[in-house]
Amino acid sequence: MTSRIALLRGINVGGNNKFPVARQRALMAELGFEGVTVHLQTGNIVFADPGTPPDRTARTLEDAFAADLGFSVPVMVRTRDELAAAVDANPYPAAAAEPKTLHVIFLSDVPTDTSALEALNALNTAAYAPDEFRLIGREIYLHCPDGIGRSKLAAKLSNLRLGVTATARNWNTVTKLLALADT
Structure with a gap:
């Protein structure tokens, strides 16, 4: 098992x-x-x-x-x-020290059309700073240093139509789930 x-x-x-x-x-x-x-x-x-x-x-x-x-x-x-691979792939390792600022959006599959993410990423630095995101495989990592509640980027990401199902978890939950899977 x-x-x-x-x-x-x-x-x-x-x-x-x-x-x-x-x-x-x-x-x-x-x-x-x-x-x-x-x-x-x-x-x-x-x-x-x-x-x-x-x-x-x-x-x-x-x-x-x-x-x-x-x-x-x-x-x-x-x-x-x-x-475990999703935890290891975290592109914002420094953010793990403040886990409430880091989220993982789990996707049911790799999006076949990433143009909406690419367009959002082009605006990312200027329009949504200091928030940032990165798609790696079936996960989108979202770092919101000032919190997710006020994040315009988080709101924008949640409204994107990627053609896959998505659900988000904060870093505390992600690492706790891994620890539970290891017991």
Whole structure:
């Protein structure tokens, strides 16, 4: 069995799409997954998987969650090694010292059309400084030294249409999920 991390998009945010932690755990157990740990209530599940391809596990979870909850829950699944590679690829290592300023936007796939990101990046330095971002594989790293709440760049990134599903986690959550996958 290998560790997997399921990243659920848009649950328990602002009182919408309620999916209680206890139900997350129970449903994962009903699906036969073992070693289930739910980190926070916003959709971070670490579990053991017998080696099923992550994209197939994501579809299984999406189907089961929709059937149980009555609404769609997009899910991205990463292996422990994929998450470790994302942590290692961080292009802003100094920002890790202030983890609330660093976020990772996990994508369901590598975007085939990156023109919107390229156009945004061309404006990045002048229009959005000191905030910056970088796409590496299936992750977008976002560094907002003054916080994400006031970041015009973060707002712009969240509205881009990349043709893939995206969900963001702060650096504390990303590194905690990796630590949980290692236990």
